[in-house]
Amino acid sequence: MPHSVTPSIEQDSLKIAVLGAAGGIGQSLSLLLKAQLQYQLKESNRTATHIHLALYDVNQEAINGVTADLSHIDTPISVSSHSPAGGIQNCLNNASIVVIPAGVPRKPGMTRDDLFNVNAGIISQLGDSIAECCDLSKVFVLVISNPVNSLVPVMVSNILKNHPQSRNSGIERRIMGVTKLDIVRASTFLREINIESGLTPRVNSMPDVPVIGGHSGETIIPLFSQSNFLSRLNADQLKYLIHRVQYGGDEVVKAKNGKGSATLSMAHAGYKCVVQFFSLLLGNIDQIHGTYYVSLKDANNTPVAPGADQLLPLVNESAYFAVPLTITTKGVSYVDYDIVSRMNDMERKEMLPICTSQLKKNIDKGLEFVASRTA
Numbered sequence: 236m237p238h239s240v241t242p243s244i245e246q247d248s249l250k251i252a253v254l255g256a257a258g259g260i261g262q263s264l265s266l267l268l269k270a271q272l273q274y275q276l277k278e279s280n281r282t283a284t285h286i287h288l289a290l291y292d293v294n295q296e297a298i299n300g301v302t303a304d305l306s307h308i309d310t311p312i313s314v315s316s317h318s319p320a321g322g323i324q325n326c327l328n329n330a331s332i333v334v335i336p337a338g339v340p341r342k343p344g345m346t347r348d349d350l351f352n353v354n355a356g357i358i359s360q361l362g363d364s365i366a367e368c369c370d371l372s373k374v375f376v377l378v379i380s381n382p383v384n385s386l387v388p389v390m391v392s393n394i395l396k397n398h399p400q401s402r403n404s405g406i407e408r409r410i411m412g413v414t415k416l417d418i419v420r421a422s423t424f425l426r427e428i429n430i431e432s433g434l435t436p437r438v439n440s441m442p443d444v445p446v447i448g449g450h451s452g453e454t455i456i457p458l459f460s461q462s463n464f465l466s467r468l469n470a471d472q473l474k475y476l477i478h479r480v481q482y483g484g485d486e487v488v489k490a491k492n493g494k495g496s497a498t499l500s501m502a503h504a505g506y507k508c509v510v511q512f513f514s515l516l517l518g519n520i521d522q523i524h525g526t527y528y529v530s531l532k533d534a535n536n537t538p539v540a541p542g543a544d545q546l547l548p549l550v551n552e553s554a555y556f557a558v559p560l561t562i563t564t565k566g567v568s569y570v571d572y573d574i575v576s577r578m579n580d581m582e583r584k585e586m587l588p589i590c591t592s593q594l595k596k597n598i599d600k601g602l603e604f605v606a607s608r609t610a
């Protein structure tokens with residue numbers, strides 16, 4: 236029996252499922268959601284909306300404990316615990332947003348790609364369950380598990396290839412790889428260096444730095460050329476910042492020394508993403524502007540949305556790419572290809588080709604995994 240604090244979901248309800256919710260990211264993200272989400276309701280006229288958090292993990296004891304603990308928090312958000320014993324169906328049924336931090340994290344000396352074999356199996360199984368239980372014409376799926384560069388292609392291609400109900404559902408426009416932590420890091424590290432250089436930034440504002448490409452090493456392209464502070468950075472500072480954003484994950488893996496990778500900063504980044512989709516589905520906003528790692532082609536192999544046709548030749552026909560997007564309730568509706576035209580020479584001529592050639596290998600690995608699973 237799943238442990239359910241508020242078992243019945245009211246009619247006007249919005250359900251968010253977190254898969255892998257007993258893990259380092261899952262617990263912190265679920266805490267933020269349980270403690271903070273109701274504040275979004277205040278901005279909306281849907282004050283009667285009931286919010287439900289459905290938490291799933293293969294570790295039954297752990298997820299029951301986490302759910303019982305969260306259920307004591309005094310916010311009007313119900314929580315329920317799910318594990319393979321009771322089935323993932325109860326967790327996923329009627330979910331509007333599915334967030335996935337399920338899978339193994341890195342240890343020192345490992346690359347994200349070393350996680351592929353285990354995590355691709357997990358992601359494809361969870362994808363099967365999403366296809367069976369969720370409304371594929373509506374649900375948003377946010378993939379956090381690594382390697383994001385390969386697992387988003389696994390999620391998209393597995394659902395499209397192996398689940399006929401996905402036909403014409405547009406689900407490929409609503410599966411998002413979460414690269415927000417790179418954006419969070421770029422902003423944080425730029426602010427730090429500005430302070431070291433004697434600038435006194437406003438206490439309540441952070442610099443904006445677009446980050447595009449993928450989510451590992453040199454596939455991560457932070458566009459400091461598009462921040463307001465480029466002219467204040469010398470060449471050494473710029474090089475240091477780019478490297479620190481590209482390898483920020485390693486910094487945390489090393490500091491945790493065998494006890495995992497970034498969890499708290501990832502939960503913060505993931506929370507920012509979920510809030511965007513939550514606000515969209517509540518009707519607080521009618522579109523999201525955000526950067527996610529998505530398929531640039533749809534199920535018919537044509538550009539996924541306006542702007543994708545212009546972006547594809549600029550990114551060496553990379554089938555997946557993290558880029559600023561406009562997203563409506565139907566999914567990706569516009570791809571901001573112009574961000575590539577605005578890159579400076581170093582970003583476009585040096586960083587972009589390295590990114591796209593590595594991305595191609597990562598994407599192919601995901602697609603081959605699904606093909607071998609299907610065969």
Ligand SMILES: NC(=O)C1=CN([C@@H]2O[C@H](COP(=O)(O)OP(=O)(O)OC[C@H]3O[C@@H](n4cnc5c(N)ncnc54)[C@H](O)[C@@H]3O)[C@@H](O)[C@H]2O)C=CC1
Nearest residue numbers: 255257258259260292293337338339340379380381416501
């Ligand atoms: N996209 C990004 O920027 C980031 C991604 N990550 C990735 O997120 C993933 C999770 O990291 P952590 O939370 O630190 O790991 P963790 O090991 O603390 O938690 C993972 C959880 O997933 C659960 N799990 C395993 N298989 C499952 C399945 N089939 N269904 C449901 N749950 C399952 C485990 O029981 C565990 O509770 C890793 O792959 C990590 O590399 C981590 C940081 C940033």
Ligand SMILES: O=C([O-])CC(=O)C(=O)O
Nearest residue numbers: 341416483484485496497
């Ligand atoms: O580095 C890792 O393995 C986790 C991650 O993706 C990040 O912190 O950016």
